[in-house]
Amino acid sequence: MTTQTTTPEIPGAPSSDTTTDTLGIPPHIGRALATGGGALTVVSAFLAWTWTSAFPGDLTVYGYPGGLQVLVLIGGALTTLFGLSSYGVKGLRWLTPAGGDGAIKFAALATFYTTWYTVIAITADLGGIVNLEPGGYIAAIASAVTYLGARALPFERPEPDPIDPDDTRWEHVKHAYAYRWQTIKAAYAGGKPSTLGALPSYVEILIIVAILGLGLTVFTYGIGTEYDELFIGFLITAAFGFAALNKSGLVAQASQITARHQNITICGAFVAAAMFPFTQTDDQYATVGVYILIFGTVALGLNIVVGLAGLLDLGYVAFLGVGAYAAAMVSGSPSSPFDVHFPFWAAVLVGAAASLVFGVLIGAPTLRLRGDYLAIVTLGFGEIFRITANNLDGTSGPDITNGSNGISSIPNLNILGFDFGAEHAIAGFTIGRFANYFFLMLVITAVVVLVFRRSGDSRIGRAWVAIREDETAALAMGINGFRVKLIAFAVGASLAGLAGTVQAHVTYTVTPEQYLFAGPIPPNSAFLLAAVVLGGMGTISGPLIGAALLFLIPNKLQFLGDYQLFAFGLALILLMRFRPEGLIPNRRRQLEFHEDAEAPTVLTKAGA
Known part of the structure; x- marks a missing residue:
């Protein structure tokens, strides 16, 4: 040597x-x-x-x-x-x-x-x-x-x-x-x-x-x-x-160049994403694309709670389910207990509002807890939602959610005469059903990104970061910690409900089994949290990229069968070992995780 x-x-x-x-x-x-x-x-x-x-x-x-x-x-x-x-x-x-x-x-x-x-x-x-x-x-x-x-x-x-x-x-x-x-x-x-x-x-x-x-x-x-x-x-x-x-x-x-032209980069990213359906010859992969956008939008909402406010939420997928169920009930489904058919904009408001209300109701009594205790309570809320939706079948409880059968036969959206369930020809390209929903979900993702950016740069966003870094010091400086955390919980929940309204129409059926804590196929609470951590907490592009990877890789590795989760877990361990700050981290977290590696070591007099 x-x-x-x-x-x-x-x-x-x-x-x-x-x-x-x-x-x-x-x-x-x-x-x-x-x-x-x-x-x-x-x-x-x-x-x-x-x-x-x-x-x-x-x-x-x-x-x-x-x-x-x-x-x-x-x-x-x-x-x-x-x-x-x-x-x-x-x-x-x-x-x-x-x-x-x-x-x-x-x-x-x-x-x-x-x-x-x-x-x-x-x-x-x-x-x-x-x-x-x-x-x-x-x-x-x-x-x-x-x-x-x-x-x-x-x-x-x-x-x-x-x-x-x-x-x-x-x-x-x-x-x-x-x-x-x-x-x-x-x-x-x-x-x-x-x-x-x-x-x-x-x-x-x-x-x-x-x-x-x-x-x-x-x-x-x-x-x-x-x-x-x-x-x-x-x-x-x-x-x-x-x-x-x-x-x-x-x-x-x-990163330096995109940071200097952040608005152009974000707009260009959405234009590039909008080109994706035109690169496909059929609707097969547009299906994966629309689910990635749904998963990524929900992960971005969770990023407000976890990445900005520092609150560990293990039951976040329940807010997605609340929005999906609320939208399904008012969208004209024959399985719905309510014989109503709201237009899409009204269904979106109902789904987002229902998730927001549940976020406030759950957050009000629990956000006085910290750390592991808060995580356990949110995990319990996620399981309570799934079990409750499973029991509201007319036998174990009121007939609201149709139990394990869920709300089925949800009709396709029709906005201003545009039928999302039918094929359309655009500039010589045939755009199928899932491509239609891909474009709709892309617009909703843009709204969520805008909310994330504006809230993160606002006074309340700086308060979230202060709570995340040191809650005791933030309280000593006059920040109302409970109110700030409750706002983060409510905003994150409403964004998840927003994505849930589209998910209900894309999947045709909403069932309790879609909203588990962990499972082989996302979205679920474990995968959502992994997407935020994997992509990079506190960033916009990080959770979107993390969600894309976590949805695409299991979808492509189905041939592994029972070893799929093992391979996925091994990949996460390796990533956390060599890049714990995530794929697209902000600079603060990158320096925190690599402080020992980047900072020069100190020589003592004896060593010198």
């Missing part, structure tokens, strides 16, 4: 080991192996990997990658580009503003794991390694070389604080303050100074458009994977590819 020593740039700082070589291979050799192996993997993707088209994706064609070969091609291309950027190739330096070694490592992992997963899948599905063509062997060897080269790159350690805090000499004190100021500036700038420099506004807007287009492409590809092997390969490539982009500093650069 070899060790490299680097000297901090601050005067008077002692030398220390900041990087280590894990394989005994010089870093420049490892970088060359990773770059060359990535390029060879790209070439291998254009060769045949098997002789028969029985394996999904048809990997028998020369010169045209198909199926999993496309994902291997992407991983190899990322590895090669990051490697060339680390060499300072002109025109590619902007790819690694935070350094290229970490990016090369994760891109190499994406290439290696996706390639070897494909090779193993071919061997297992077709009955032996003899079914591999030369292209498969070349890809396996090239990706292994890429992996070994990446492993040889040094592991970067946090640089120690070069100043002894017990030394009171003026020069050391001056350098200490300068060092800490540079650290703070770097942290709030995304970790490393930007290499792009100041860009014109129109260029940054074009970059935002490209980012949104890339996001739509990735989501459309993932949701449209037609067989299990391709989806698993997509997960591997997407996970390690995102990690590579994050390590390279491109994610931080994108």
Whole structure:
């Protein structure tokens, strides 16, 4: 094993080991192996990997990658580009503003794991390694070389604080303050100074458009994977590819640009989402899209309660059920005890108002509790709602909810003569039933995002954050904690009820079994809370992305059967281990979770 020593740039700082070589291979050799192996993997993707088209994706064609070969091609291309950027190739330096070694490592992992997963899948599905063509062997060897080269790159350690805090000499004190100021500036700038420099506004807007287009492409590809092997390969490539982009500093650069044009980014995101149904040839995947929006909207409402106010609510799905039941009862269903048929706008108001009332009734006596006690009470409320809805069947109680049979045959919406249950032709594209509801849910999601942004930036939003950070200190500063928490509970509940009104019409039937605490298919309280934590508490895009992942992945992993929840739980454990702040965290939480990793370690006099 070899060790490299680097000297901090601050005067008077002692030398220390900041990087280590894990394989005994010089870093420049490892970088060359990773770059060359990535390029060879790209070439291998254009060769045949098997002789028969029985394996999904048809990997028998020369010169045209198909199926999993496309994902291997992407991983190899990322590895090669990051490697060339680390060499300072002109025109590619902007790819690694935070350094290229970490990016090369994760891109190499994406290439290696996706390639070897494909090779193993071919061997297992077709009955032996003899079914591999030369292209498969070349890809396996090239990706292994890429992996070994990446492993040889040094592991970067946090640089120690070069100043002894017990030394009171003026020069050391001056350098200490300068060092800490540079650290703070770097942290709030995304970790490393930007290499792009100041860009014109129109260029940054074009970059935002490209980012949104890339996001739509990735989501459309993932949701449209037609067989299990391709989806698993997509997960591997997407996970390690995102990690590579994050390590390279491109994610931080994108975050800075989108933060400077937040309104344009939000509007552009909704435009990109509205393009999704037009990318589909039928209504199959629009079904998944509308459920993701329902799930994401409810998660965003929960984010007000958990992410902003810091209240752990384990029965939040009950508010979704209250809104769905209230809307179903007034929407003209023959199973409803009320013989009324309200228009959609009235049904929306009824659903949101019913959830708001229940939020106040439940929150008023329980929000004086804190922490685990509040969580247990909300968990009990969720179960009480489900059991009560199950018992209001005319036998165990009044005939209101029709018991376990629920309220069925809910008619499709008809707004201003537009029938959401019928197909419509728009600009030459046929838009089916679920696509219609997708557009409606997209409008409701925009309303929820607007409410979240305005309330988060308001005086009450700052009070929520104060309660979350330190309730005792907030009360001492004159904030009425009970009133503030009750408002958060009521707003979050009404947003869930708003989404519930659309869910009732999309599913045709509302039953108590749809609103469990935990189950294999969301939405349920456990998955909603996981979506907020996974995506990033206190942010807008975090819960939406978390909800999309948590709905899409179980939907695609149904072939795992009883092991589906096990695989899902394992993935959550790994994510909480390596990225506890969530996928799209705000900067405050990111610094809190990585305080030890980002803050320089302190050298004592003896250590120096």
